[in-house]
Amino acid sequence: MSYVDEVIAQVVEKNPAQPEFHQAVKEVLESLRVVVEANEEAYRKDALLERLVNPERQLVFRVPWVDDKGQVHVNTGYRVQFNSAIGPYKGGLRLHPSVNLGIIKFLGFEQVFKNSLTGLPIGGGKGGSDFDPKGKSDREIMAFCQSFMTELYKYIGADTDVPAGDIGTGAREIGYMFGQYKRIRGVYEGVLTGKGLSYGGSLARTEATGYGLLYLTQEMLKCNGIDIAGKVIAVSGAGNVAIYAIEKAQQMGAKPVTCSDSTGWVYDPDGIDLAALKEIKEVKRARLSEYKNYRPNAEYHEGKGVWSVKADIALPCATQNELDVKDAEMLVANGCMAVCEGANMPTTLEATEYLQKNGVLFVPGKAANAGGVATSALEMSQNSERLSWTFEEVDSKLQGIMVNIFHNLDAAAKKYGFEGNYVVGANIAGFEKVVDAMTAQGIV
Numbered sequence: 264m265s266y267v268d269e270v271i272a273q274v275v276e277k278n279p280a281q282p283e284f285h286q287a288v289k290e291v292l293e294s295l296r297v298v299v300e301a302n303e304e305a306y307r308k309d310a311l312l313e314r315l316v317n318p319e320r321q322l323v324f325r326v327p328w329v330d331d332k333g334q335v336h337v338n339t340g341y342r343v344q345f346n347s348a349i350g351p352y353k354g355g356l357r358l359h360p361s362v363n364l365g366i367i368k369f370l371g372f373e374q375v376f377k378n379s380l381t382g383l384p385i386g387g388g389k390g391g392s393d394f395d396p397k398g399k400s401d402r403e404i405m406a407f408c409q410s411f412m413t414e415l416y417k418y419i420g421a422d423t424d425v426p427a428g429d430i431g432t433g434a435r436e437i438g439y440m441f442g443q444y445k446r447i448r449g450v451y452e453g454v455l456t457g458k459g460l461s462y463g464g465s466l467a468r469t470e471a472t473g474y475g476l477l478y479l480t481q482e483m484l485k486c487n488g489i490d491i492a493g494k495v496i497a498v499s500g501a502g503n504v505a506i507y508a509i510e511k512a513q514q515m516g517a518k519p520v521t522c523s524d525s526t527g528w529v530y531d532p533d534g535i536d537l538a539a540l541k542e543i544k545e546v547k548r549a550r551l552s553e554y555k556n557y558r559p560n561a562e563y564h565e566g567k568g569v570w571s572v573k574a575d576i577a578l579p580c581a582t583q584n585e586l587d588v589k590d591a592e593m594l595v596a597n598g599c600m601a602v603c604e605g606a607n608m609p610t611t612l613e614a615t616e617y618l619q620k621n622g623v624l625f626v627p628g629k630a631a632n633a634g635g636v637a638t639s640a641l642e643m644s645q646n647s648e649r650l651s652w653t654f655e656e657v658d659s660k661l662q663g664i665m666v667n668i669f670h671n672l673d674a675a676a677k678k679y680g681f682e683g684n685y686v687v688g689a690n691i692a693g694f695e696k697v698v699d700a701m702t703a704q705g706i707v
């Protein structure tokens with residue numbers, strides 16, 4: 264059996280009931296097959312792939328908190344410190360009832376390659392909890408965040424592990440967690456990113472993932488002879504990534520016509536009303552069904568459906584495995600030319616293959632959504648030098664990083680004979696720096 268197949272089999276056997284982690288590992292290792300085969304003896308001797316797929320450290324802890332009625336709840340907290348070869352662990356904290364160790368491991372594994380692609384000195388990690396922030400009062404959110412940080416603080420720090428936001432963790436949660444860290448440690452340091460602007464946050468971090476997604480998408484299309492202006496875009500999600508993807512797409516002259524949350528989806532043929540979307544989601548924290556109150560001509564449907572709309576470009580920005588092969592068939596039938604992932608692993612392996620076989624340009628999340636973590640790394644730099652850069656400065660660095668990422672993965676795909684396969688390109692380009700650093704640092 265080849266080394267790649269052996270390690271995939273081990274991962275499946277050693278990590279039962281973690282299908283998302285298996286999926287992420289399979290995608291990466293399949294892409295690396297050509298590189299691994301060229302170095303098989305040396306990699307095997309160093310157990311390089313085994314070290315790559317086993318996190319350096321996995322923390323699982325109890326998070327008790329008291330609700331507004333005095334009832335105590337117990338959630339599970341996680342932090343997986345996956346790989347620190349190229350820098351301190353870096354990656355978000357997801358708060359969602361679906362969170363379990365396998366989900367955090369898949370996200371942490373992806374983060375290793377994504378962070379490497381940014382070109383910045385950040386290792387990979389991820390964390391979170393099965394806590395559901397929906398419908399909770401501000402005080403309940405604070406109680407949870409303080410309890411979560413009361414355990415997590417032992418394992419993180421500005422030079423060791425720097426968490427940030429992800430699904431369910433935005434500026435409010437980061438604020439409560441930062442306050443508790445500072446209180447317990449008595450240290451004022453950039454231990455989290457995505458902070459508020461009044462206490463060490465970076466301008467453009469809020470916008471960064473969505474904006475970065477569009478910068479990369481625009482560059483990728485341009486290199487394939489396509490102008491993004493005038494294109495109709497189907498977007499899923501209605502959170503941080505989706506909102507700022509829609510904003511930047513509109514600034515580029517494209518027309519996003521859909522968005523979605525976990526209860527339903529909107530089709531607005533005239534283009535999404537961004538001010539309405541921000542008010543519903545960022546101010547009221549309400550359901551998307553309210554969108555019709557702002558735009559009576561738009562359609563609202565319960566359930567899932569954004570990929571059934573005729574669109575030139577699809578940007579999945581909600582969650583993992585939200586675009587399956589049936590969705591891919593609809594996109595292709597409707598003439599979709601590109602899919603760029605704003606979320607982490609939103610497209611199933613089968614759907615990815617189907618899209619690629621049918622000539623759809625496809626950029627995986629670890630490249631396309633890297634603008635968020637890249638700007639987090641810029642926030643770390645600003646915290647270290649105790650200065651704040653202007654919006655324009657951060658935004659122009661972000662733009663440069665995203666354009667660079669595209670060219671790096673495009674070049675890696677070409678170098679190994681997979682021209683136009685941006686999945687293979689991203690995985691190889693991300694892997695090269697990590698493996699170089701791991702090899703230089705010996706068996707650790």
Ligand code: NDP
Binds near residue numbers: 359432582583
């Ligand atoms: P948010 O919590 O801000 O928004 C998530 C959105 O997806 C919400 O509209 C949510 O709806 C919707 N959603 C639909 N189904 C699900 C589901 N099953 N689980 C979770 N959410 C669902 O998160 P972000 O926008 O920050 O994150 C979206 C994706 O982008 C995730 O995959 C995340 O890992 C990835 N990402 C985020 C980055 C960041 O900087 N924030 C950086 C890089 C990647 P509802 O409100 O009804 O739950």
Ligand code: 2IT
Binds near residue numbers: 374377429632
């Ligand atoms: O998936 C991701 O890259 C994020 N949630 C952002 C991580 C970060 O550290 O900014």
